[in-house]
Amino acid sequence: MADGVVQAENPVVEITGFSKTFPGQVALLDFQLALRAGEIHALVGENGSGKSTLIKCLSGYHTPDDGAGLRVRGVEVTVPYPAKTAADHGLLFVHQDFGIVSSLTVMENMALGNGFATRRAGQIDWKQQGSRTRAALSRLGRDDISPAAEASTLSSSSQAAVAIARTLDGAREGASLIVLDEPTAALPEAEVSALFDVVRRLADTGVAVLFVSHRLKEVFELCHRVTVLRDAKRVGTYDVASLTERELVQRIVGRDLAALYPDSVAEARADVALAVRGLSGKRLRDAAFDAHRGEILGIAGLQGSGRSELMRLLFGAQARSAGTVTVKGQEVHLRSAGEGIRAGIALVPENRIEHGVLARMTMAENLSLPTVSRYWRGGRLRRGDERARIMEMIREFNVQPPEPDRLMGRFSGGNQQKGILAKWIETDPTVLLLDEPVQGVDVGSKREIYQLIERLVETRGTTVVMTSSDFEDLHAVCHRVLVLREGRIAAELTGANKTVENMIEHAYLAAEAA
């Protein structure tokens, strides 16, 4: 179908001419979109394409440039408006981290931002607060969540439901548009569909849902239409049914990609680089496998299957209770990450924001953290040498923007992850452990990261062990895949057996049988 606006009948929200210029940079240019009642509309684009800017303009956090127009249910809204009053216009926003305080009960969480139901003397009317909470959850089809339950006892998708219910409850004049900003980013794979049920119920109430996600699979599964942003501009709005995943990726990236993944790699070389026998620790039981020089070994498994624990045990960041690890024929007894690094192992941790980056330090300081002592010679730090090497790394890994002194926290997720990868590859590891290396990363960066890994394996013969919740990725990138289930290696999949179906089957099998 042609690029352009799909004509919207009875638009509930009409956005026209939204632009936002920052000093020296246009973040959003002439954005327009008409959203229908009851539709789930995906908003996709690489990091920095203008998604966040658009959302912040809509929420009133940013003031859009002159010429922005907004109509809600046919009524003109004066732009700009203060962030406080967005809800009064029926525009609601649910933040990625949900803002649920886990030590409070569901109904206490409902009161955050909306206030408690009170009696005359000002004391909380718990009975009314409870029924108000139950009613709000029931509208989303989640009568199963008890208002008195402590939030920490709820699954992530239930917490998301509470957050959405709370946001809806805060709209006194009724909701017209609800923006879900990457609601699945922090959600375990297994709980995504539970959240989707909530989102569908939400749309059924006649609200337009703007769904922001990096995961294209979710767009196809959940959404009716999709709007693509690239370089601050709207590329187009499409019916999801009219597109293939590949066509969508092309529109997001703006180039004709041969494929999302690099050409599949030559067969793994024969010599064993990493040998694991009887490895046990928290959540992991008796793991035994070999990984070869130049091999990309995938670890498939559900959240809680012991994936991350395996990675941390191999790196020395977690204590093992039994078993041996041999690197290049040398048995190693790792008790700390430092010992892991010296043994030739590197780990890109799963939680990028908390464990991967030092957000308040510069990109340069992050890049050289494990290797900075190399530049300490003769009682001083050779900062010139260090800087030269850092510039090479930034170029080699295509970190954008190429500014070494910019704070790490101000880079996009994809560029942070490229930086973390660069930092670890700089230690020249024998074994590189990647725990969810492309989580929360845009498609363009994802492809770059996989290409970097491919190149590393081919040129240096590094052994890569990698986990991913996205079994498609494991299928496409890895030579061989081990499936973990409840802390044990349930299957080894090679060659033609290395299919997504097989991974899912082995990852879930016992749980379903039980």
Place this chain on the structure above:
Amino acid sequence: MSEPTAPAETATGAPSTQPAAESDRALKEPVSHTPRSVAAARWALPVILLLFVALFSALRPDTFATTGNFTTILSQEAVLVLLALGAMLPLVVGEFDLSVGANLGVAATLVAAMTGNHGLSTEVGIAIALAASISVGVVNGLFVAKVGINAFVATLAMGSLLSGLVLWGTNGNVINRNIPEALTALGQNDLLGIPMPFVYVIVVALIIGYVLRFTPAGRYLYAVGGSKEAARLSGLNVTRLTIAAFASAGLLAGLAGVMLTAKLGSANPTTGPDFLLPAFAACFLGATAIRPGTFNVTGTVVAVLTLAVGTTGLQLLGVAFYIEPIFAGVVLLLAALATRYLRKEQA
């Protein structure tokens, strides 16, 4: 208890029900270069210091703009600068040391008691005082990094304990007899017109500044302060670095205490804790300058001097006695507000 953060830092990680509120989202999209206003913020505090000097010199040319006044300020503030640098090192690794003030009192009375009451030589007296202060720091570090007690609580207890021990040991009496001249000479002589205490401060500040800015160790300390888990996963020995920061804080508190006794020729068992809050105020004010959002040596030194010049100038103008703490409070708040505002622009 949350970790200490430099005043410029935003409260990331706090649950936010406002999706568009400035949380990590705000940092995700690349933004243009650092605005000029933010670059200017680095030099605001030093400029204010110079403006104060110029202003009070113009208003009180006879009393303020004299060599005597400037050397008095430098010598007066040397103790506070050393203590502030001591308090700063645990802050760099994201921890508080609330015992530095009491630890200063330990060293001040120990060196006086060892030399004055027990007749030990100045060198031995200083060595004993510093050893005691370093030990206090190491114990603090072990409690925090090994045992895992919250630093705020552990050092609060340690500070209270130490000030009690000092009162016990001295019976609450000032030690002022038989303080050897070799000791007082250290605090009262000068080098090319600069009071010796401030000469030591310059040397110490240069060393700490060098370690923090130009060695891998400094990088590691800031990394631990940034995120303990990220630092640990990067192969750093977080426990050892934390203990080292507390031990250095102890050493600096000890040096400050020895210098106080050398300067005054006596030791008052109640002085130490009075220095604690001004030292922290200097650290936080210093973190708004030079490298905004980061605890740094130059900023801390400039902060102490700015507050000192301001209060001295106000005193010479003859303002009421209660203006002094009000002035210090207002300066700190204004600096934090200005940096906060500029940060917002940056994000």
